[in-house]
Amino acid sequence: MSYIEFENVTKVYHVGEVDIHALAGVDFAVEKGEVVIVAGASGAGKSTILNILGGMDTPTAGRIVVDGARVDQMNEKQLTDYRRYDIGFVFQFYNLVQNLTALENVELATEICRDPLVPSKVLADVGLQERINNFPSQLSGGEQQRVAIARALAKNPKLLLCDEPTGALDYVTGKQILKVLQEMSRSYGMTVIIITHNLALCPMGDRVFRVKSGKIISAEYNEHPTDIDEIEW
Template sequence: MSYIEFHDVTKVYHVGEVDIRALDGVDFDIEKGQFIVIAGASGAGKSTILNILGGMDTCTDGEIIVDGSRVDQMNEAELTDYRRYDIGFVFQFYNLVQNLTALENVELAVEICKDPLDPARVLEQVGLGDRMNNFPSQLSGGEQQRVAIARALAKNPKLLLCDEPTGALDYVTGKQILKLLQETCRTHGMTVIIITHNLALCPMGDRVFRVKSGKIISAEVNEHPQDIETIEW
């Protein structure tokens, strides 16, 4: 039994009288500590997979198992706890609380966790040791994303889910962020799933799922994932 399993997961949105099948029978499984890349074009359904996996959305049908728990059967309060204790999220637009400093943003998440990491240390790890007391508006995009990652990591989650983490960043910064994520996976043994439309990033994942029209069209296994440093696009 895998750490994460998706069995025939479907998601249907009702927009007016039209049913949109965002996910149309998704099946995959992920092992603990893997670095997963989910790639696909815009609207292919990759974000939906991540949202459902992250407990931010629910599936219409199918079975989702994370570390032995049936996520698809959780009610709202259980999903909240699931997000709270098991999931770390990194968004394309960081979603930091503007009114809080970098440290406070991390603390905000840590406040409610059971077994958090020390916020200051995590920030140091992501390379922001000297900018802890800056407000988001005083930080660059890459730095903000680092804060976001730090916030996700500090919760000490089971899964780190990243939705286009480099989408709003320039090439170099994006690379640094990806590097940070890859290192996190490697050093902490954290299961990391990133979503990207950039196919160039595929080689860096332990496994790569390609998504199209709500279906996994391929699931590759990289026996030797490349270091992000070596990938150019």
């Protein structure tokens, strides 16, 4: 059994009289510690996959396993615990608490965890040792996204889920963020899933899924993923 398994996962949204088939039978498997790139056009179903994997949305049908647990069979209370303890989420727009420092933002997230990492250590790992006492407004976009990554990682989750983590950043800064994600996966053995529109990023993934019209149209395994430094787009 793999660390993550999706089996024939479907999602239908009912909007008025219309059924939107956001996921039309998604199957994939991921092993622990892998970096996974999920690529595809707008509306393909990427965020729906990530939100279902992260317990923020529920499937219409299908089987979802994470580390031996059936996520599709969880009740509300179990889903709350799953989101709280097992999932770290990184979004496009950082979502930091503006009146807390970088360190305090990370500490806040670790307060609700069972076995968190040391916030100052994780902030140092993402390259922010000098900035831990700054407020978000005193940090660049790339630095704020590093805080958001540190906040998600410090929970010591099973999965780090990133929905367009470089979507609001320029080329160089976006590349630095992807490098942090690749390094954190390697140093912590963290399973990291990254959604992107950018097909050029595919070589950085241990695994690459391309999504179209609610289906996975290709699943590749890279024996030797490329360092992000060597990728240009």
